[in-house]
Amino acid sequence: MKHGANRLLVVALPLLVVGFGWGLATLFELRFASGDLYPAYSTLRADPMGSKALFDGLADVRGIEARRFYGLPDHIGDGRDTTLFVIGASVGAPEFVDPAEAKELEDFVRGGGRLVMSFRPIMTSPGAFRRELMELGENAFDPANQGKKKDSAAKRKPGKSPPPKPAKQDANVDESAEKSDAKSGEKSEARKRPPRRRSLLGDERRLRAVSLYERWGFKRAFRDLPESADRDPESVNVTRKDAPPDFPPLLTWHTAVHFKELTNAWRVLYARDADPVLIERPLGKGTVVVCADAWPFSNEALRSERRPALLAWFAGANRVMLFDETHHGIEAHPGVAAMLRRYNLHGLLGALLLLALLHIWRNAVHFVPPLHEETAGGAGAVLGKDSASGFVNLLRRSIPRVELIHTCFAEWKKSCGHQPKNQRRAAEMQGALDSGFAKIGGTAHPVDAYRELSRIATEQK
Structure with missing residues (x-):
């Protein structure tokens, strides 16, 4: 009976370990399947805010190779027969670019590549939003308080104010009143002082940084989106300008960003009234496309407002589609395993593993039976040997x-x-x-x- 129980444990333990590992892997797969752990407009994100549908759709097209770019070790290459998508970048990112990165992008385009850059939607002008935060209080520029104060300002109805709290009756009314007056005075003085703003880059990098807006001959601008009765921003329609006739005449737009002061090299494809929002220019052997709104690349747009002709124009006639993930903060940090895969050292790893197993086997198994030492009083004892x-x-x-x-x-x-x-x-x-x-x-x-x-x-x- 005892022998049978031990045999059952030997069989059940591996099954339990395998079952636990399978369950754990399934939980992780379910958690990462939606991709909401990744930033908005990342091609790794499968919910409406991601761009995974565009990546998977291009990957399924015969003759097209879709890849994600995580930075080192191979960089973006010379741009030959390649389209680089930068989806959902910050609108302020092109203002301060490292000269080496700017040169790499320009070399990519001049070598025949196509750069498609789009920005995260902004509902209102950053200047107006910053003034609204300043009116809310002295700590408006604290990153920990920005989200809370924005929500409270959005929920507050115009012309209404929260009811005053009833005053508490106690023996120290005068003293508390004096303290409150002193605090209000300090707050008013703090409001008068200009808030300290953190620089986007360090002083040294800021001096060396270059602006892609200036190098490529255009500037950004902002125009607030209209608001509904509940003061929620509403989307607008942008009209077709110098675009192919098979493009849709109107596009839904979800951002306040537009462009101005364009040089003659730029071609305006869509504009919000007279403000350009989708532009293109040649640079060397390649082209640069700048889109003010990243929403047309999102999974939600591909589901509700699919524009295949526009998406095909974004991709161009190139064979390789490269989607940048480094501007989302998703970068590759290759370790030993990645280097082994890159240089095809699987055989070396297998040989080292085989040597380790042979070493363990050699120490565990004796090929020659050991000599049995005889006792002191036994026959055949040799002097000096025991x-x-x-x-x-x-x-x-x-x-x-x-x-x-x-x-x-x-x-x-x-x-x-x-x-x-x-x-x-x-x-x-x-x-x-x-x-x-x-x-x-x-x-x-x-x-x-x-x-x-x-x-x-x-x-x-």
Whole structure:
């Protein structure tokens, strides 16, 4: 019965481990399947705010290779036969670009690449939003308070104010009033002082940074979206300008961003009234496309307002579609495993694993049976090859033959002579040694002398 229970445990334990691992992997897969852990407009995000549908759709087209770009180690390449999508970038990102990155982008386009850049939607002008935050209080620029104060301002109806709290009656009314007056005075002084703003980059990088707006010949601008009766921003329609006739005449737009002061190299495809929102220009052998709104690339847009002709124009005639994820903060940090995969060192890893297994096997299994050591009194004992012969050699070098019996008797008295029953035996042994027995036993017959002393020690009287 016990043997059967052990066998059941041996079979059940691996099954439990495999089941636990499968369940854990399923939970992680369900959690990451929606992709809402990733930033908005990332191609890894599968909810309406992501762009995974566009990536998967292009990947399914025959003859097109869709890849994500996570930064190092291969960079974006020379741009030949490649379209680079930068979806959902910050509208302020092109203002401060490292010169090396700007040169890399321009080399990519001049080499024949197509750069498609779009920005995250902004519902209102940043200047108006900043003024609204300043009216709310002195801590409006604290990042921890911006979200809360924006929500409270949106929910507050015009012309209404929260009801005043009833005053508490206590004995220290005057003192509390003075404290409140002092605090209000400090707050008013703080409002008068200009708030300290953090620079987007460090001073050194800020001095070295370049603006893509200036290098490419256009500027950004803002125009607030209209608001509904509940003061919620509403989308607008942008009209087709210098665009192919198969493009839709109107597009739904969800941002306040537009462009101005364009150079003659730019072509305006769509505009909000007279404000350009979708522009294109040649640069070397390639082209640059700048879209003020990233919403047309989102999963929601591909579901509700699919524009295949416009999306095909964005992609161009290139074979490789490269989607940048580094501007979302998703970057690759290759480790040892990634380097092994990159340089095809799978065989080396397998060989090292095989050597490790052989080393473990060599230490665990003896190919030649070990020699069994024989006891000291067994037949065939060789002098100096076991512990008994070593002990004899040690005694011969340390104790003279004449003193051997006296040494044995002295050691016996140390260990057993203090017992009352052995005191008489010790006296008898000492008498035998003093009577001249030691001469016979110590010199001529040590074995016989030892037997005589042993007889006296074990004699029952």
